Amino acid sequence: MVDILISGASQGLIWAILALGVYISYRILDFADLTCEGCITLGASVAALLIWQEVHPVLAVLVAFVAGCIAGIITGVLHTKLKIPPILAGILTMISLYSINIHIMSLATGTQGTANLSLLKFSSNVLYTKVGALMGMDKMSAAILLGVVICVAVIGLLYLFFGTEIGSSIRATGNNEKMCRAQGIDTDLTKIIGLALSNGLIAMSGSLLCQYQGYSDVNMGVGAIVIGLASIIIGEAIFSKAKNFMLKLTGIVVGSVIYRVVVALVIFSGMPSTDLKIMTAVVVIAALCLTGFFNKIGKRSSLDKRDQHVKDAKKEEG
Amino acid sequence: MSDKPMLSLKNVTKAFYPGTVNEKIALNDLSIDLAPGDFVTVIGGNGAGKSTMLNATAGVFHIDRGSIMIDSVDITKLPEHKRAKYIGRVFQDPMTGTASNMQIEENLALAARRGKLRGLGWSITAAERKEFRELLSVLGLGLEDRMTAKVGLLSGGQRQALTLLMATLKKPKLLLLDEHTAALDPKTAAKVLEISDKLIAENDLTALMVTHNMKDAIAHGNRLIMMHEGRIILDVSGKEKQELTVEALIEKFSQTSGETFASDRALLN
Ligand SMILES: Nc1ncnc2c1ncn2[C@@H]1O[C@H](COP(=O)(O)OP(=O)(O)O)[C@@H](O)[C@H]1O
Numbered sequence: 026m027v028d029i030l031i032s033g034a035s036q037g038l039i040w041a042i043l044a045l046g047v048y049i050s051y052r053i054l055d056f057a058d059l060t061c062e063g064c065i066t067l068g069a070s071v072a073a074l075l076i077w078q079e080v081h082p083v084l085a086v087l088v089a090f091v092a093g094c095i096a097g098i099i100t101g102v103l104h105t106k107l108k109i110p111p112i113l114a115g116i117l118t119m120i121s122l123y124s125i126n127i128h129i130m131s132l133a134t135g136t137q138g139t140a141n142l143s144l145l146k147f148s149s150n151v152l153y154t155k156v157g158a159l160m161g162m163d164k165m166s167a168a169i170l171l172g173v174v175i176c177v178a179v180i181g182l183l184y185l186f187f188g189t190e191i192g193s194s195i196r197a198t199g200n201n202e203k204m205c206r207a208q209g210i211d212t213d214l215t216k217i218i219g220l221a222l223s224n225g226l227i228a229m230s231g232s233l234l235c236q237y238q239g240y241s242d243v244n245m246g247v248g249a250i251v252i253g254l255a256s257i258i259i260g261e262a263i264f265s266k267a268k269n270f271m272l273k274l275t276g277i278v279v280g281s282v283i284y285r286v287v288v289a290l291v292i293f294s295g296m297p298s299t300d301l302k303i304m305t306a307v308v309v310i311a312a313l314c315l316t317g318f319f320n321k322i323g324k325r326s327s328l329d330k331r332d333q334h335v336k337d338a339k340k341e342e343g
Numbered sequence: 344m345s346d347k348p349m350l351s352l353k354n355v356t357k358a359f360y361p362g363t364v365n366e367k368i369a370l371n372d373l374s375i376d377l378a379p380g381d382f383v384t385v386i387g388g389n390g391a392g393k394s395t396m397l398n399a400t401a402g403v404f405h406i407d408r409g410s411i412m413i414d415s416v417d418i419t420k421l422p423e424h425k426r427a428k429y430i431g432r433v434f435q436d437p438m439t440g441t442a443s444n445m446q447i448e449e450n451l452a453l454a455a456r457r458g459k460l461r462g463l464g465w466s467i468t469a470a471e472r473k474e475f476r477e478l479l480s481v482l483g484l485g486l487e488d489r490m491t492a493k494v495g496l497l498s499g500g501q502r503q504a505l506t507l508l509m510a511t512l513k514k515p516k517l518l519l520l521d522e523h524t525a526a527l528d529p530k531t532a533a534k535v536l537e538i539s540d541k542l543i544a545e546n547d548l549t550a551l552m553v554t555h556n557m558k559d560a561i562a563h564g565n566r567l568i569m570m571h572e573g574r575i576i577l578d579v580s581g582k583e584k585q586e587l588t589v590e591a592l593i594e595k596f597s598q599t600s601g602e603t604f605a606s607d608r609a610l611l612n
């Protein structure tokens with residue numbers, strides 16, 4: 026039982042990186058980006074290929090990040106330069122990545138059409154084994170430690186980045202593009218940078234996941250965006266009062282961990298794992314309805330607040 | 344005053360939906376020069392092309408023919424965000440000019456970097472906060488004490504005042520105001536106009552201000568133009584402008600255009 030909770034938590038920490046990436050596109054840029062689904066597999070396949078080549082697993086994670094950035098840039102260019110709507114731009118990249126991922130995995134085996142790459146023979150060259158050996162821990166503890174360290178680092182870096190001039194321009198782009206252009210911000214560029222960062226993180230999450238589960242599979246990304254959204258929604262529900270950006274990001278990680286722990290418990294209780302995706306979808310639909318409901322209440326009170334300010338302002342103006 | 348114009352539109356033509364039954368020539372071979380320091384008010388009926396003239400200048404879309412120069416720089420082919428280096432803008436809708444999910448000071452900090460390359464420096468510095476506080480206190484709206492409040496919480500008038508401040512924070516070569524008081528109640532509109540006058544005078548700005556209020560058009564600025572069907576049909580300045588009356592303007596409009604003034608709003612004001 027405890028094992029189940031710990032394994033759920035360690036997976037949650039890995040998927041949290043994906044959720045943070047989805048948060049950047051979905052919430053900050055206001056761009057529903059489906060690249061995600063192909064991108065997590067891209068990260069996994071790239072990392073698996075490199076680990077087969079005996080490349081250091083840390084380097085494999087970094088290269089996966091870069092590969093994800095490139096995928097994000099492609100979606101961004103399709104949208105901004107070729108004027109393809111966001112959802113379609115993401116789908117086009119996602120579907121292309123399906124073929125590309127198979128090519129990447131085929132490079133490792135030398136067999137065309139490899140849709141699945143196992144790391145079984147290379148388990149000594151996997152991040153979790155290495156960290157475990159280094160710290161004298163079992164794989165599970167190593168996964169938790171590594172997960173926490175990576176999440177803290179990613180949150181810290183994102184917090185710093187969105188406090189910079191470029192980061193602030195990306196936030197503004199998701200908020201009001203017209204205003205951005207009037208203030209000299211190249212909104213095509215900010216969107217592309219935001220999507221690159223988002224998909225970089227998603228691929229990084231994939232590269233960790235493949236090392237954790239010991240394989241990359243061309244279908245492992247199916248439904249990933251929904252899982253990311255579920256984590257975001259759970260995190261936002263729990264940290265609903267959070268104003269600070271760092272807290273909001275932390276909330277997403279917590280949301281992802283909770284999601285995975287719940288999933289682990291549900292499967293443990295006997296639900297077939299193939300029903301997981303519909304369960305996730307139902308959770309997201311329910312959460313969206315509920316938050317929609319709460320938002321309405323919340324908006325009303327913030328409207329009241331606004332009206333009050335307007336009244337104050339009128340008094341001052343008049 | 345230098346003899347080189349600050350803004351020069353030469354034979355600018357812009358058609359929407361060209362080649363279709365809906366073709367609309369919004370700007371028809373329009374030319375105008377603004378001398379440095381000119382504060383020009385723009386009037387005309389609905390659909391006369393006032394907004395199109397401002398949007399063409401700001402680069403919201405490219406023009407079909409003609410050229411646009413700012414301070415002798417040809418900007419005809421520059422994209423919108425690159426023209427922002429030269430141009431400050433305030434829009435009719437108070438929601439358009441600011442990012443509502445971001446704080447007042449964050450909005451000002453974005454505006455402080457207009458025309459500069461944005462890098463990995465901090466989006467706002469302590470020195471800027473101090474400067475913004477002083478600038479905001481001059482507006483007299485109490486915003487200096489709410490610098491970390493989300494702009495979405497402000498009233499329309501407060502947002503327009505903030506947008507004005509953002510548009511002039513880095514002195515623009517040209518300020519474009521497109522009916523920026525039209526969405527406000529009369530009292531607030533007057534206050535925002537007063538702030539506009541003040542910022543334009545203090546910074547010695549060259550400005551184009553579209554208004555549907557003829558009285559305002561006469562009372563503000565040093566030059567007035569009237570537009571009709573994508574052309575300028577009246578252009579008065581100096582003493583002649585000061586002596587204009589609303590009645591005279593309406594008279595002029597029907598004479599030149601052969602129509603009665605189309606905008607009811609203009610008559611009501
Ligand atoms: N983006 C656009 N797309 C199509 N037609 C437009 C667009 N902008 C303006 N027009 C048309 O061009 C004409 C001039 O519009 P506009 O410049 O907005 O007039 P106004 O003087 O009232 O500001 C109108 O007939 C309008 O319908």
Ligand SMILES: [Mg+2]
Nearest residue numbers: 393394395522
């Ligand atoms: Mg208009």
